[in-house]
Amino acid sequence: MVERLSKSALQKMMSGKVKEPATIVVKFYSNSCHYCHALKQDYEYVSEEFPDVLFFAFNIEDYQDASKILNFEGVPTICKMEVGGTRPRIKVIPEPENPHKTTWYTRDDIRIFIGGEQ
Numbered sequence: 001m002v003e004r005l006s007k008s009a010l011q012k013m014m015s016g017k018v019k020e021p022a023t024i025v026v027k028f029y030s031n032s033c034h035y036c037h038a039l040k041q042d043y044e045y046v047s048e049e050f051p052d053v054l055f056f057a058f059n060i061e062d063y064q065d066a067s068k069i070l071n072f073e074g075v076p077t078i079c080k081m082e083v084g085g086t087r088p089r090i091k092v093i094p095e096p097e098n099p100h101k102t103t104w105y106t107r108d109d110i111r112i113f114i115g116g117e118q
Contacts, residue, residue, distance in 0.1 A: 002057050003056055004057055010058055010063060011063075013026075016085065016087050021083070021084030023053045023080065023082055024056065024080070024082075024083060025053055026057070027039070027055075027057045028057075028058050029059060030075045035102075038102045039076050039103040039105060042105075043055070046114070070092055072092045077093065078093040079091070080093075
């Protein structure tokens with residue numbers, strides 16, 4: 001299941017203030033991005049394959065500095081965070097070599113990024 005993430009929750013995750021260990025995946029999107037809307041179904045599908053991972057979606061328009069802090073350009077972008085300590089480990093999905101013409105990333109791109117093929 002994918003839940004929408006608030007700005008304050010995202011800031012808490014990025015700042016290392018989450019105490020409970022967890023793997024978190026965040027899809028950054030924009031309301032005006034057609035790739036973002038098309039990717040929604042695939043992202044939700046992949047979320048069901050990883051029951052131990054928390055999946056969120058974050059509207060980049062709610063906190064545009066997030067892209068600068070996490071060092072990515074444009075949406076959709078997917079970020080994986082290992083939280084639960086003083087410093088979260090944060091990784092941003094690489095740009096696909098051959099972007100999907102409709103969704104930008106494929107289900108397999110997301111699966112491999114999260115931790116392996118299913």
